[in-house]
Amino acid sequence: MARFEIPEGWTAQAYRFALDPTPTQVRALASHAGAARFAHNHMLALVKAVMDQRAAERSYGIPEDRLTPVLGWSLPALRKVWNQRKTWCAPWWAQNSKEAYNTGLDGLARGLDAWSKSRKGERAGRVVGFPRFKTARTPRSVRFSTGTIRIEADRRHITLPRLGAVRTHESTRKLARRIEASTARILSATVRCDSAGRWHCALQVIVETKQRPAHAQRSRHPVVGVDVGVKADALLVVATPDGIEVDRIGAPKSLTAAQARLRTLQRRAARQHGPYDPLTKTRRAPSKRWRKTQARIGRTHARAAAVRRDVLHKATTALAQQHDVVVVETLNAAGMRAKGGAHKRGLNRALADAALAEIRRMLSYKSRWYGSRLVEADRYFPSSKMCTACGRRKPNLTLADRVFECDECGKRIDRDLGAAINLARLGAPIMGDESPAGSGPVAGRGATQETEPAPAGDAAGDEASTPHHQPVDQTGTASPQGEAA
Incomplete structure (x- = not known):
C-alpha cells in the first residue's frame, strides 16, 4: 500500500484537544477502544496458534510444503482474515465503527513487523520482543482515518464517525481558521484516554509551511x-x-513536587480492597474506594x-x-x-x-x-x-x-x-x-x-x-x- 506523501510546501502537524463527552459518548468511546483491543488480541492469538502449529509439525518431520498455511502479518492480510471471522467471534461488531477494529489490527501489524525486522538485524535500536496481549489496563485509544472528521462552525465541537459532535474543553479556533483559509487539511483523528480518565482528540493535519511569526523576538545570537x-x-x-x-531555564521538578501526595495516595490504595488478594493469590473485583484512589493517583501523574x-x-x-x-x-x-x-x-x-x-x-x-x-x-x-x-x-x-x-x-x-x-x-x-x-x-x-x-x-x-x-x-x-x- 502506497504511503501518503505530503505535498510540496506543506508540513504535518497535530492539534490536540481535551474532550468533554456526554455519558453516552464516554460509553461509546470505551466500546470503540475495547473493540480495538479485542481485535488485536484475537488475531494475535491466531498468529501464535499458527506459529506453534507449524513448529510442532516441523518437529514431526512434516515437509515444508505440507505445513499449515502461513498467516500473513501485513495489515491487509490480517484485516481479510478478521472480516472472515468477525461474524462468529464478535457478533456485536456492527455496534462500533470499522475503524476501531482497524486500529487494533494496525497496531498488531506494526508490532509483528518490528519484531521480525529486529530478529533479522534490519532494525536499529534495542531488541524488540514479540507482541503481547493487551489488557484492560492498557491505555485506551482508537484512530479514525475515514468517515466524517471535521471541526464544527461553533469551534467548540469535533465531529467523529459513529460518535457525532463531541464537545471540547477549549476552543478549536486556531485550527478552524486554517481550515477556513484552505491552508490546512485533516487526515485522521486519534482519541485517547489519559491516566486521569480524560479523553483527548489528536487531529493529524497537513498545513502550509509555517513561517516564523512576525511578533517572534529574534535573538542577536544566531x-x-x-x-x-x-x-x-x-x-x-x-x-x-x-x-x-x-x-x-530551571527544571519544573513536577514529579518531585508530587511525591508527597503520591506516597499518601499509594499507601491508602494498598490498604484498600484492590484487584489482587495476596492471601489467596487470586484476582478479585476491586472496591469502589480503591478505584477512586487510583483515579486520584492518575490525575496527580497527569498534572505533573x-x-x-x-x-x-x-x-x-x-x-x-x-x-x-x-x-x-x-x-x-x-x-x-x-x-x-x-x-x-x-x-x-x-x-x-x-x-x-x-x-x-x-x-x-x-x-x-x-x-x-x-x-x-x-x-x-x-x-x-x-x-x-x-x-x-x-x-x-x-x-x-x-x-x-x-x-x-x-x-x-x-x-x-x-x-x-x-x-x-x-x-x-x-x-x-x-x-x-x-x-x-x-x-x-x-x-x-x-x-x-x-x-x-x-x-x-x-x-x-x-x-x-x-x-x-x-x-x-x-x-x-x-x-x-
Whole structure:
C-alpha cells in the first residue's frame, strides 16, 4: 500500500484537544477502544496458534510444503482474515465503527513487523520482543482515518464517525481558521484516554509551511548550544560560541513536587480492597474506594506531566523561533536509567522527571516549522569534559563536579555553561563564519575517537553499539569535521 506523501510546501502537524463527552459518548468511546483491543488480541492469538502449529509439525518431520498455511502479518492480510471471522467471534461488531477494529489490527501489524525486522538485524535500536496481549489496563485509544472528521462552525465541537459532535474543553479556533483559509487539511483523528480518565482528540493535519511569526523576538545570537541537565536551576543552559550565556531555564521538578501526595495516595490504595488478594493469590473485583484512589493517583501523574510539557514547549518554541542554528546533544536517555538499582533510584527519578529526550524531539519538528536548523552532536562528544579555553579533555570528571577546572590552563567555568559553549562551537561553521579547521580548538570537532566509548559517569547504563558519527542536521547532511587542536 502506497504511503501518503505530503505535498510540496506543506508540513504535518497535530492539534490536540481535551474532550468533554456526554455519558453516552464516554460509553461509546470505551466500546470503540475495547473493540480495538479485542481485535488485536484475537488475531494475535491466531498468529501464535499458527506459529506453534507449524513448529510442532516441523518437529514431526512434516515437509515444508505440507505445513499449515502461513498467516500473513501485513495489515491487509490480517484485516481479510478478521472480516472472515468477525461474524462468529464478535457478533456485536456492527455496534462500533470499522475503524476501531482497524486500529487494533494496525497496531498488531506494526508490532509483528518490528519484531521480525529486529530478529533479522534490519532494525536499529534495542531488541524488540514479540507482541503481547493487551489488557484492560492498557491505555485506551482508537484512530479514525475515514468517515466524517471535521471541526464544527461553533469551534467548540469535533465531529467523529459513529460518535457525532463531541464537545471540547477549549476552543478549536486556531485550527478552524486554517481550515477556513484552505491552508490546512485533516487526515485522521486519534482519541485517547489519559491516566486521569480524560479523553483527548489528536487531529493529524497537513498545513502550509509555517513561517516564523512576525511578533517572534529574534535573538542577536544566531548560533547557540543547548546543554540539558536535571538540576533545578539548569534544565536548559543556552550559550553562544564566544561564551555568552543567553538563557538558563530551571527544571519544573513536577514529579518531585508530587511525591508527597503520591506516597499518601499509594499507601491508602494498598490498604484498600484492590484487584489482587495476596492471601489467596487470586484476582478479585476491586472496591469502589480503591478505584477512586487510583483515579486520584492518575490525575496527580497527569498534572505533573502537563506542567513538565508546558515548560518544555515554551522553551523549545523560543529556541526554534529566536535562533538560526541550535546545537543539542544526542543522549541515550533510556540507557542512562537502565542500571544502578536502589542506590541510583533518586537520579533515575530525576532523569525521568526532566524528560531529556523530549527536548530534542520537540526541537526536531519545531526547527522545521520556523525555518531554523537543528544540529545533533555525536552521542560521545565530550561537551562537559572539554575545556572551553584550550580544548583539553578531563576524563575523570564526575557528576558531583559542577565546576570545570582545567588541569592544563587552569580555566574555571560552570560545567553546564562550558558544555553549552562547546556544543555551540559545533554549529558555528554551518553559518559560514569560518572553516572548521581554523575556528578554534573545539569548533567542528566531533566525537573523540577512542577504543571504547567515553564513560558517562555515574549515570551510565547500557549503551547501544552506535558508531562514532559526525553531527548531522535535520537535512541529513553531515557537518564538516576538523582535527582537534
